[in-house]
Amino acid sequence: MADRWRSLADLPVGTVGRGVHDFYVARGFRFPGEPGSAPPLLAQHDWVHVLADYGSVVASELEVFAFIARASDNPQAFTLLAMVVNLFQTGALPGAAGIFEADPGHLSSKGMTDRFADALRRGALCKGSVDFLAVDFWSLADEPVDDVRERFGIVPKSAAALAAGSPGPWTAGGISPYQLDAGRMLAAERGRPYDTFGASL
Incomplete structure (x- = not known):
């Protein structure tokens, strides 16, 4: 499994798969199948970070799961959104998925109502009902990001969400200090420059 994820490095820049590979490398995330990695089902949502243009800080996780939940007509799609709200707003859930820890209060921070609402809006505007946690992204890995966005009907973020500070994976605010440190350490461990x-x- 890890070899398959590592092979995404061979895809051209601008493809979905290469974007996911670079997303992992920048943040020091271990590829699924490697010790200390996220479970494969949880890793599925990382493709959405790239496709929907969301960073990887805690507030961005709320946006990602709001987007995923609203894109599907299945009420069960709200299960993971409820999980992250309990983790990152109420703090009622101390941890989840073996990787997340409670860090409450993020929905109350400035601009998050606009960002959260926009993520729901963007999910609702996707073509049909899309379960992004069940999409075979490997069959789309070599396609350009813009083409895959068009396939699913993923519209750009609203001006209000951007003004509220919603970061993308490759912009200022899109990565945490912990992830920067992890990326540097993993690059050093593997003997390659950090990017x-x-x-x-």
């Missing part, structure tokens, strides 16, 4: 691909604090 954030544009992401910064």
Whole structure:
């Protein structure tokens, strides 16, 4: 499994798969199948970070799961959104998926109502009902990001969400200090230069 994920490095820049590979490398995430990696089902949502243009800080996770939940007509799609709200707003859930820890209060921060609402809007505007946690992204890995966005009907973020500070994976605010440190350490461990691909604090 890990070899398959590592092979995404061979895809051209601008493809979905290469974007996911670079997303992992910048943040020091271990590829599924490697020790210390996220479970494969949870890793599925990382493709959405790239496709829907969301960073990887805690507030961005709320946006990603709001987008995923609203894109599907299945009420069960709200299960993971409820999980992240309990983790990152109420703090009622101390941890989840073996990787997330509670960090409450993020929905109350400035601009998050606009960002959260826009993520729901963008999910609702996708073509049909899309379960992004069940999409075979490997069959789309070699396609340009813009083409896959068109396939699913993923519209750009609203002006209000952008004004509220919604970052993308490769912009300022799109990565956490912890992830920067992890990326640097993993690059050193593997003997390669460290690259954030544009992401910064």
